[in-house]
Amino acid sequence: xxxxxxxxxxxxxxxxxxxxxxxxxxxxxxxxxxxxxxxxxxxxxxxxxxxxxxxxxxxxxxxxxxxxxxxxxxxxxxxxxxxxxxxxxxxxxxxxxxxxxxxxxxxxxxxxxxxxxxxxxxxxxxxxxxxxxxxxxxxxxxxxxxxxxxxxxxxxxxxxxxxxxxxxxxxxxxxxxxxxxxxxxxxxxxxxxxxxxxxxxxxxxxxxxxxxxxxxxxxxxxxxxxxxxxxxxxxxxxxxxxxxxxxxxxxxxxxxxxxxxxxxxxxxxxxxxxxxxxxxxxxxxxxxxxxxxxxxxxxxxxxxxxxxxxxxxxxxxxxxxxxxxxxxxxxxxxxxxxxxxxxxxxxxxxxxxxxxxxxxxxxxxxxxxxxxxxxxxxxxxxxxxxxxxxxxxxxxxxxxxxxxxxxxxxxxxxxxx
Amino acid sequence: xxxxxxxxxxxxxxxxxxxxxxxxxxxxxxxxxxxxxxxxxxxxxxxxxxxxxxxxxxxxxxxxxxxxxxxxxxxxxxxxxxxxxxxxxxxxxxxxxxxxxxxxxxxxxxxxxxxxxxxxxxxxxxxxxxxxxxxxxxxxxxxxxxxxxxxxxxxxxxxxxxxxxxxxxxxxxxxxxxxxxxxxxxxxxxxxxxxxxxxxxxxxxxxxxxxxxxxxxxxxxxxxxxxxxxxxxxxxxxxxxxxxxxxxxxxxxxxxxxxxxxxxxxxxxxxxxxxxxxxxxxxxxxxxxxxxxxxxxxxxxxxxxxxxxxxxxxxxxxxxxxxxxxxxxxxxxxxxxxxxxxxxxxxxxxxxxxxxxxxxxxxxxxxxxxxxxxxxxxxxxxxxxxxxxxxxxxxxxxxxxxxxxxxxxxxxxxxxx
Numbered sequence: 001x002x003x004x005x006x007x008x009x010x011x012x013x014x015x016x017x018x019x020x021x022x023x024x025x026x027x028x029x030x031x032x033x034x035x036x037x038x039x040x041x042x043x044x045x046x047x048x049x050x051x052x053x054x055x056x057x058x059x060x061x062x063x064x065x066x067x068x069x070x071x072x073x074x075x076x077x078x079x080x081x082x083x084x085x086x087x088x089x090x091x092x093x094x095x096x097x098x099x100x101x102x103x104x105x106x107x108x109x110x111x112x113x114x115x116x117x118x119x120x121x122x123x124x125x126x127x128x129x130x131x132x133x134x135x136x137x138x139x140x141x142x143x144x145x146x147x148x149x150x151x152x153x154x155x156x157x158x159x160x161x162x163x164x165x166x167x168x169x170x171x172x173x174x175x176x177x178x179x180x181x182x183x184x185x186x187x188x189x190x191x192x193x194x195x196x197x198x199x200x201x202x203x204x205x206x207x208x209x210x211x212x213x214x215x216x217x218x219x220x221x222x223x224x225x226x227x228x229x230x231x232x233x234x235x236x237x238x239x240x241x242x243x244x245x246x247x248x249x250x251x252x253x254x255x256x257x258x259x260x261x262x263x264x265x266x267x268x269x270x271x272x273x274x275x276x277x278x279x280x281x282x283x284x285x286x287x288x289x290x291x292x293x294x295x296x297x298x299x300x301x302x303x304x305x306x307x308x309x310x311x312x313x314x315x316x317x318x319x320x321x322x323x324x325x326x327x328x329x330x331x332x333x334x335x336x337x338x339x340x341x342x343x344x345x346x347x348x349x350x351x352x353x354x355x356x357x358x359x360x361x362x363x364x365x366x367x368x369x370x371x372x373x374x375x376x377x378x379x380x381x382x383x384x385x386x387x388x389x390x391x392x393x394x395x396x397x398x399x400x401x402x403x404x405x406x407x408x409x410x411x412x413x414x415x416x417x
Numbered sequence: 418x419x420x421x422x423x424x425x426x427x428x429x430x431x432x433x434x435x436x437x438x439x440x441x442x443x444x445x446x447x448x449x450x451x452x453x454x455x456x457x458x459x460x461x462x463x464x465x466x467x468x469x470x471x472x473x474x475x476x477x478x479x480x481x482x483x484x485x486x487x488x489x490x491x492x493x494x495x496x497x498x499x500x501x502x503x504x505x506x507x508x509x510x511x512x513x514x515x516x517x518x519x520x521x522x523x524x525x526x527x528x529x530x531x532x533x534x535x536x537x538x539x540x541x542x543x544x545x546x547x548x549x550x551x552x553x554x555x556x557x558x559x560x561x562x563x564x565x566x567x568x569x570x571x572x573x574x575x576x577x578x579x580x581x582x583x584x585x586x587x588x589x590x591x592x593x594x595x596x597x598x599x600x601x602x603x604x605x606x607x608x609x610x611x612x613x614x615x616x617x618x619x620x621x622x623x624x625x626x627x628x629x630x631x632x633x634x635x636x637x638x639x640x641x642x643x644x645x646x647x648x649x650x651x652x653x654x655x656x657x658x659x660x661x662x663x664x665x666x667x668x669x670x671x672x673x674x675x676x677x678x679x680x681x682x683x684x685x686x687x688x689x690x691x692x693x694x695x696x697x698x699x700x701x702x703x704x705x706x707x708x709x710x711x712x713x714x715x716x717x718x719x720x721x722x723x724x725x726x727x728x729x730x731x732x733x734x735x736x737x738x739x740x741x742x743x744x745x746x747x748x749x750x751x752x753x754x755x756x757x758x759x760x761x762x763x764x765x766x767x768x769x770x771x772x773x774x775x776x777x778x779x780x781x782x783x784x785x786x787x788x789x790x791x792x793x794x795x796x797x798x799x800x801x802x803x804x805x806x807x808x809x810x811x812x813x814x815x816x817x818x819x820x821x822x823x824x825x826x827x828x829x830x831x832x833x834x
Contacts, residue, residue, distance in 0.1 A: 016473040020474075068496035072492045075489045087475035
């Protein structure tokens with residue numbers, strides 16, 4: 001007997017027919033004698049509908065009331081899955097965020113989970129009942145409804161798994177695991193059997209969409225074993241193993257064999273160049289302080305060598321969705337900063353290679369630059385971390401760069417098309 | 418300063434534009450310095466959508482999970498109205514059923530309100546905030562979500578008004594008050610200014626649809642002054658007074674002037690005749706016991722004079738929606754009861770005249786029978802209470818019967834078309 005969490009997203013919950021399929025998948029695990037908690041998203045599209053209502057009611061909506069409205073989507077699917085489970089002979093009940101409760105901070109619309117009280121749910125699980133928990137929602141100390149922000153259901157699933165000390169948290173999704181890169185770009189991409197928390201965290205943060213960055217961070221902190229696997233296929237049959245996201249200890253020596261684990265790309269960045277910034281102490285701080293005040297995340301930063309004219313160019317990236325706001329903030333700080341022009345560029349893409357193997361192997365970055373140069377791809381900016389190298393390139397070269405890097409790091413599958 | 422409850426139904430909450438109109442109506446009362454709690458229904462059609470999901474998931478759905486699903490409709494409109502109020506400068510917050518809490522029985526899907534704790538809400542009202550309360554929902558002692566059954570939002574409104582000792586509970590609806598009869602049938606029908614709880618209860622129970630019977634019963638028990646008024650018209654202007662439902666003491670002597678207050682009709686009954694039932698002690702009990710066991714309400718009963726053959730015919734009515742089930746129950750008890758044939762008839766209508774004035778005036782029933790006989794309308798069954806006379810007639814005569822009775826009891830308006 002194991003204790004497992006199964007998480008299903010909005011596409012899997014979109015309508016009663018699909019919820020019935022999810023119920024059969026849950027029954028499959030429950031029949032093995034496992035104690036099963038299921039974390040569900042709202043029906044695909046439902047959260048957008050509810051968010052739309054709030055925005056229509058007032059662009060400056062109260063996030064406390066927004067949370068009351070949008071949390072209803074997961075409430076609906078939780079009740080429906082409990083009904084669908086009972087209909088096929090599986091005892092089940094829903095546990096809403098305020099019923100467990102899932103304690104969160106009071107940062108409405110983007111609350112953080114502080115702890116989950118699973119005492120009542122544990123008794124229910126021990127009695128053989130499946131627990132159905134709406135993702136995305138929680139409760140403040142003052143007893144008000146919160147939501148965790150978009151994609152929060154993965155985080156809910158990991159938090160429930162941590163609280164109930166689950167052996168495994170299975171995230172069912174529309175792909176059958178984490179790939180070495182996007183198979184739509186590289187048909188020879190391979191499914192990764194096991195990946196470390198650190199690598200998954202880097203991949204998620206640089207564009208791999210299979211798991212929410214937040215949920216991976218929480219899994220790492222709480223040492224929750226996460227499996228990403230496909231929600232398609234015969235729900236009554238054992239699914240093919242997906243990708244396990246686990247600790248380095250669990251993977252052991254084997255991971256040293258592989259220099260690079262995965263390659264990700266992200267087209268949702270925008271580049272801003274400030275020309276002729278005075279080359280004096282404090283000038284760069286003058287650029288980034290107002291952006292930080294406006295809660296705009298700056299990612300890659302390049303400061304050019306001074307022109308010898310007492311001024312320099314500064315280039316950096318921000319999320320494309322924040323570009324307009326960032327330009328506005330900078331324009332208003334123009335006199336303080338003292339730049340000549342603002343040059344925005346949305347035609348960029350960040351390509352990243354990630355792997356814990358690079359800790360013990362030099363030359364990963366050098367290989368990357370060589371390979372890209374060999375194809376005539378110009379590098380606009382670079383950032384690195386202990387297990388990641390990212391470069392900013394022109395968007396037109398995205399697919400080419402990903403393909404040549406995938407081959408160069410020996411990631412191509414041998415048997416694929 | 419008064420404390421008032423305002424209740425808005427699903428049509429008034431159907432979409433953000435309408436919710437904005439409701440917000441202005443609430444602001445109008447709040448601006449007078451009143452303490453205002455607003456009780457809202459789900460968006461028109463939303464509860465049907467959610468009920469449909471549950472039925473699709475399983476015809477034998479768990480009512481506890483059904484309640485989790487359908488209670489979400491009012492949760493959404495509560496949050497949205499709070500947002501819409503804030504958007505026009507009215508401080509407001511939602512108070513969900515489990516937050517107040519609204520304590521109910523554990524009869525899921527048709528729970529009864531046991532009490533409402535308004536301490537926290539009272540503090541919020543005293544601070545000038547409008548309280549928005551979702552109708553229809555509550556919480557069991559075990560902490561599970563309940564709903565009150567269809568139309569429960571009127572009952573929620575009255576219960577909130579009772580708990581907060583409101584001066585008035587205003588039920589906003591698509592008509593501007595309670596009429597002497599259905600104005601679609603009798604254009605000369607008049608709006609009633611004040612009506613007693615007892616009369617409203619009888620009218621609601623015999624087919625007048627303006628208020629839920631349950632809510633009137635609760636208002637009578639808790640002595641809540643209810644006003645039925647129109648939700649149309651300019652939301653910023655004082656609306657025309659509607660119909661006040663109040664105690665006999667408040668109306669005083671004036672009500673003695675009026676013999677009959679209103680006339681209602683109900684086409685949702687079905688007649689069943691059992692022929693050749695043995696005319697012996699216990700035979701009638703043998704008919705109604707199995708119906709009671711099946712929770713089928715029997716309304717009007719007529720036992721014919723014995724034929725002199727040792728057998729008699731028994732006729733009674735049941736809700737039309739229960740006819741099939743009632744016939745099935747009786748067919749299965751055929752040997753025990755010992756009747757010859759079962760004759761169902763759905764082409765019937767119950768017409769009722771209601772008024773506390775008939776307590777002190779004889780001849781109300783006699784007038785009714787005379788008037789109907791004068792038009793050749795055959796009476797199939799009769800029931801009476803202290804303030805009501807109901808007759809069952811063929812459905813084809815419904816409008817004719819209502820019109821001639823409206824005139825006969827002096828209810829026609831003088832200035833109407």
